[in-house]
Amino acid sequence: MNSTGEVVLCRFGELWLKGKNRGEFERVLVRNTRAALAQIDPEVKVEREHGLVIVRPTRRAAEAARRLREVFGYSSISLARGCASTPDAIAQLGVQVFGAALEAYPPDRVVTFRIKTQRADKRFPLTSPQLDVHVAEAIPSELVPRIRVDLGHAELVLGIHVRKEASYVYVGRESGAGGLPTGSIGRAVALLSGGIDSPVAAWMTMKRGCEVVLLSFHSYPWVGEAFERKVERLAKVLARYQTRTRLVFLPLAEIQQIVKDQTPPAYRTVLYRRMMQRLANRVAHEERALAVVTGESLGQVASQTLENLTCIEQAGELPVLRPLIAFDKPETIALAQRIGTFAISIENEPDCCTVFQPERPILRGRIEDCVRAERALPLEELLTRALAGRRVLDLGP
Amino acid sequence: MEALYLDNAATTPIAPEVRAAMLPHLAEEFGNPSSRHAPGVRAARALEAAREELARAVGARPEELVFTSGGTEANNLAVTGFARARAALGRHVLIGATEHPCVREPALALAAEGFTVESLRLDARGQLDLDDLARRVRPDTVLVAHMLVNNEFGTLYPLARAARLVRATAPQALFHVDAVQALGKVEVSLPELGVTSLALGAHKFHGPKGVGALVLATPVRPKPLFLGGGQEFGLRPGTENVAGIVGLARAARLADAALATSRAHFALLRDALLTTLAPAGFARIEPGGPDGTTPAIVALQLPGAPAEAWMHHLEARGVYTSVGSACQAKKGGLSPALLALGLDERRAKQVLRLSFARHTRVEEVTRAAGHLLELAREPALRAP
Numbered sequence: 001m002n003s004t005g006e007v008v009l010c011r012f013g014e015l016w017l018k019g020k021n022r023g024e025f026e027r028v029l030v031r032n033t034r035a036a037l038a039q040i041d042p043e044v045k046v047e048r049e050h051g052l053v054i055v056r057p058t059r060r061a062a063e064a065a066r067r068l069r070e071v072f073g074y075s076s077i078s079l080a081r082g083c084a085s086t087p088d089a090i091a092q093l094g095v096q097v098f099g100a101a102l103e104a105y106p107p108d109r110v111v112t113f114r115i116k117t118q119r120a121d122k123r124f125p126l127t128s129p130q131l132d133v134h135v136a137e138a139i140p141s142e143l144v145p146r147i148r149v150d151l152g153h154a155e156l157v158l159g160i161h162v163r164k165e166a167s168y169v170y171v172g173r174e175s176g177a178g179g180l181p182t183g184s185i186g187r188a189v190a191l192l193s194g195g196i197d198s199p200v201a202a203w204m205t206m207k208r209g210c211e212v213v214l215l216s217f218h219s220y221p222w223v224g225e226a227f228e229r230k231v232e233r234l235a236k237v238l239a240r241y242q243t244r245t246r247l248v249f250l251p252l253a254e255i256q257q258i259v260k261d262q263t264p265p266a267y268r269t270v271l272y273r274r275m276m277q278r279l280a281n282r283v284a285h286e287e288r289a290l291a292v293v294t295g296e297s298l299g300q301v302a303s304q305t306l307e308n309l310t311c312i313e314q315a316g317e318l319p320v321l322r323p324l325i326a327f328d329k330p331e332t333i334a335l336a337q338r339i340g341t342f343a344i345s346i347e348n349e350p351d352c353c354t355v356f357q358p359e360r361p362i363l364r365g366r367i368e369d370c371v372r373a374e375r376a377l378p379l380e381e382l383l384t385r386a387l388a389g390r391r392v393l394d395l396g397p
Numbered sequence: 398m399e400a401l402y403l404d405n406a407a408t409t410p411i412a413p414e415v416r417a418a419m420l421p422h423l424a425e426e427f428g429n430p431s432s433r434h435a436p437g438v439r440a441a442r443a444l445e446a447a448r449e450e451l452a453r454a455v456g457a458r459p460e461e462l463v464f465t466s467g468g469t470e471a472n473n474l475a476v477t478g479f480a481r482a483r484a485a486l487g488r489h490v491l492i493g494a495t496e497h498p499c500v501r502e503p504a505l506a507l508a509a510e511g512f513t514v515e516s517l518r519l520d521a522r523g524q525l526d527l528d529d530l531a532r533r534v535r536p537d538t539v540l541v542a543h544m545l546v547n548n549e550f551g552t553l554y555p556l557a558r559a560a561r562l563v564r565a566t567a568p569q570a571l572f573h574v575d576a577v578q579a580l581g582k583v584e585v586s587l588p589e590l591g592v593t594s595l596a597l598g599a600h601k602f603h604g605p606k607g608v609g610a611l612v613l614a615t616p617v618r619p620k621p622l623f624l625g626g627g628q629e630f631g632l633r634p635g636t637e638n639v640a641g642i643v644g645l646a647r648a649a650r651l652a653d654a655a656l657a658t659s660r661a662h663f664a665l666l667r668d669a670l671l672t673t674l675a676p677a678g679f680a681r682i683e684p685g686g687p688d689g690t691t692p693a694i695v696a697l698q699l700p701g702a703p704a705e706a707w708m709h710h711l712e713a714r715g716v717y718t719s720v721g722s723a724c725q726a727k728k729g730g731l732s733p734a735l736l737a738l739g740l741d742e743r744r745a746k747q748v749l750r751l752s753f754a755r756h757t758r759v760e761e762v763t764r765a766a767g768h769l770l771e772l773a774r775e776p777a778l779r780a781p
Contacts, residue, residue: 039453062588063456104561106531226433229441236449237460263712337616343630349433 001115005081006061007035009161009168010053010068013075013178021184027075029181035243035397036071037064049163049221050120065174070240072207073184074176078159081170087126090160092139093169101171102143105155112150119162131160155331180209182242188321189284190215190293191276192238192247194230194349195296199238199341200332204323205293206241212247213287214238215280217252223350230349232393237340239395246287250279251389255382263373266362269310274315278383281316289361292316297324297332307364315369399576400428401716406548406578406752411644412603420645422640423477430637431622437548439641447646454649455612456586459584463611463632464642466661468577468598470622471611472542474633475573476503478619480512480540487537488512491530492643493544493554494519495734500542500575517543523684523738524672525554531562538567545579545595549721549734549750550682553583560591561725570773571617577601579756581652581659587614597640597649603754604648606643652755659755666753666762667692673766677773682748684738694752701779704749710772716765719750725764 012029030048033055037044040063045056053074057064064081083093092114105111115135117128124136135158139147147156161168190202190212202212216231228249239245252272259271280292296304312318324332335341411419422443428436430444448459465471465749480490490512492504504514515533520526534541541563545556560572572592579585581602587595598609611619611632618632625634652659671681675698682700683690699707704720711718721732735745751765772778 025419029425060584060586060589063586066456066588103558104565105525106534106562106566107528189459224433225435225438229438233445236430291423340458343460 005374006057006079007062007082007142008055008057008065009078009080009170010055010066010071010074010176011051011076011078011173012053012073012176013180019225019236019383025073025181025184026053028184029071032071032073032181032183032243035067036067036240038397040067040200049165052161054168068176069174070101070177070216071175071181072209072241073181075178076173077176077366078083078170078173080159080161080170084166084167084169085121085124085162087134090131090162090167090169091135094135094158094160095138095140097169097171098139099143099158101156101158102146105146107146110146110148111156112148112154113156113158113396114149114154115158115160115161116149117162121162121164128162131162135160144290152198167198175333177207177241179207180204182209183211185209187213187287187289188293189209189215189280189287189289191214191280191295192228192231192233192234194345194347195295195346196329196336196342197232197297197300197332199295199386200335200339201293201295201323202238203241203335203339203341205321206238210291210293212238212293213283213289214247216247216249217276217279218249219253219256219356220251222253222256222356227349227375230344230347233344234341235393237344240340240397245395245397247395248283249385249391249393250283252386255386256262258377258382260356262376264369266350266360267365267369267373268356268358269361270311270365270370271300271357271373273308273312274374275382275386277312277315277320278379279386281318282383282387284318289318291319291321293323294319295324295332296322297327297329300329302336302361303365305363307366308362311365311367315370358359399715400447401761403751403753403757403762403765404717405754405757406601406721406750407719408600408606409603409754412606412648412651414651415604415644415648418499419640419644422643426639428639431626431678443639443643444637446680447642449497451610451649452612454585454646454653455580455589455597457612459615460630461587462611462743463629464605464637464645465609465611465633466638467609468497468575468596468601469609470633471596471598471609472497472499472573472575472577474501474611474619475596476542477507477622478501478632479571479573479594479617480504481510481620482617483539483571484510487535487539487567488744489535489538490514490528491517491538491541493517493525493542494737495547495549496542496544497548497551497575497577500544501733504542519684519737519739521657522686523602523682524552524689525559527555527558527562530559531566534563534566534570536567538563538570540571542573542575544575544577545585546576546582546691546694547684547734548578548694549732549748550683550684550696550738551691552677553689557590562592571615573596578694580649581656582663582693582781584656585653585658587612593617595647599645599648602648602652605641605644608638608645610645614625623702623731655755662751662755662757663692665759666686666757667695669759669762670751672696673763674769677770678770679773682735682738692753694750697749697751698744699747699749700748700773702777703746705746707749707769707778710775710778711765711768714768716768718765719752720746721750
């Protein structure tokens with residue numbers, strides 16, 4: 001424990017608490033928590049205890065708390081201090097923590113407060129309301145004129161968790177990242193371009209418990225290494241949200257070149273995307289992933305009409321997850337800012353799609369036309385060569 | 398005569414590991430990080446690696462760093478840029494009583510843009526007066542700027558508490574910390590402080606001169622001081638100082654990793670200095686007491702001649718110290734910070750500063766103290 005005895009209390013959502021997989025969820029959550037802190041505090045202790053994960057940093061507890069707000073599966077997070085599970089020890093620490101929190105308010109202002117005990121140790125000598133009163137009575141008389149009890153909308157809530165081994169006292173809680181522990185649901189392959197949408201889609205999939213393998217296409221030498229670097233930076237931001245992140249680059253230039261030379265220009269974009277879909281399915285198979293994630297949003301660009309989405313999807317077998325399908329652009333941007341990808345995404349860097357873009361892409365593509373156009377292409381050869389040209393990066397959290 | 402350099406609050410030598418990390422970028426790796434070819438991408442990668450390294454050292458995320466030409470620019474960007482960005486919400490700005498000119502001057506200049514700028518008071522001990530802060534912070538306060546470690550006498554200011562106090566009354570206010578003297582002396586972590594930004598300057602912790610950073614833990618973007626090519630998220634355009642930034646990040650990581658041992662070592666050095674000097678009866682200026690003052694900076698109230706004279710006598714013996722801060726020395730004026738402590742003009746001129754680095758040896762400090770003791774016997778210095 002660090003010198004001030006600070007711990008981070010992490011509460012997890014109720015939704016999956018009753019499920020049969022609860023043990024597994026919690027195990028993954030603890031693993032993810034350790035991984036998230038591995039860089040900033042390798043000696044950190046993480047314990048699972050009765051509906052809580054208790055993190056004991058060796059230093060910089062607030063930094064650990066901030067980091068843990070990026071771990072999926074936690075509903076809220078509090079910086080707390082621990083003490084022996086006796087009414088007097090709790091009261092003593094409670095008053096100390098309360099006094100420190102009160103220092104944040106101007107001395108001439110009356111601050112509303114309440115005490116809220118949660119008791120997991122039912123053999124504790126006092127009931128929760130009794131402990132509330134016991135702690136309140138320990139507040140020194142000189143502080144009393146500055147405070148007023150308000151059970152409804154207190155500005156300052158002194159929380160107490162009573163546990164058998166130790167009890168914890170805290171003021172305030174911050175919202176967690178929500179969602180389910182990443183990796184508890186399975187794995188998906190997420191397509192990552194350099195744009196705003198695809199990182200958000202990947203993040204949302206992680207949020208629902210899916211580990212995500214990132215797949216990106218480059219058109220080297222039509223674009224430079226700078227494009228890959230941009231994608232790598234986006235991937236690094238996303239990597240903060242799961243324990244390990246594979247980033248797979250596949251070359252697309254040859255496919256694009258041949259599609260451009262041998263198929264009708266209007267269908268080019270849809271056909272590129274069908275090839276990407278096929279490649280994503282192959283990569284998913286190798287990575288034992290069960291779905292493909294895209295940042296598509298209905299009607300956002302020409303390739304994202306219902307007809308075109310259908311044409312693209314039908315090139316693969318795995319289900320395509322589109323977390324952003326009903327998002328407006330501003331909603332996606334707001335999330336991208338929160339995740340930390342927005343500033344990178346808006347850097348101007350040509351990607352594999354911009355280079356070979358046709359002037360008038362088809363708006364309502366038909367599958368028959370796609371299939372007919374593809375008859376001219378050596379599909380299997382192209383896919384095999386693209387897969388052989390892969391570059392894989394393993395990124396830590 | 399071996400030189401004894403005890404002016405590390407003015408600047409520090411570049412650590413060998415820092416120089417080694419920088420060298421490739423002063424030689425064959427000369428690419429412009431904005432170029433889209435291989436040498437450019439290599440430079441950009443070096444920049445990103447440095448960004449991650451520094452972010453880790455100060456508890457920030459990589460995208461929260463803006464590299465600048467040093468602490469002065471980082472403080473200017475924060476004070477001027479944040480105030481301008483928030484002008485629509487209010488025009489009240491608070492700064493510390495002992496701020497460095499690179500915070501004080503841009504803050505005072507804001508008056509011309511319609512801001513009310515107030516300096517906070519010190520309490521009777523010379524520590525930041527939190528009650529005064531509580532009284533002065535207003536709902537229209539948009540910016541509070543304060544140093545974490547005083548550069549002239551080493552006071553450690555309780556900014557985590559101050560930031561909580563400000564947040565309770567003015568939730569929209571930004572809290573900027575001048576941490577230029579702090580890194581390597583105390584824990585410098587954005588989340589621990591609970592503030593919205595902090596300024597760093599590499600040469601104070603064994604990095605190169607001419608490079609620093611503003612660390613931002615807020616979605617609020619300061620209005621940039623320069624306009625140009627969009628580098629550093631548009632907040633600080635100009636081709637990046639890659640070698641300097643690489644050096645800054647490495648120096649920060651080393652300083653952070655060495656923090657616990659440095660702190661203990663500084664205390665040892667301070668004790669060695671004060672014990673050796675005990676017979677002379679010099680008083681140390683330590684507002685906030687020994688626990689509220691970094692042991693890395695020792696300000697001595699000397700008798701008799703102005704500290705300037707002591708400093709040059711020491712210099713003649715190869716001991717390098719300082720009178721006030723290096724910036725004050727250049728401006729030739731009195732230290733407003735010492736005056737804010739309540740010292741009169743004569744006594745403010747009698748303050749000598751000795752400041753340590755983590756590689757300073759106890760024996761060096763004892764020898765420097767020996768020279769001071771000898772000088773104390775010279776009537777010309779001793780007598781007023």
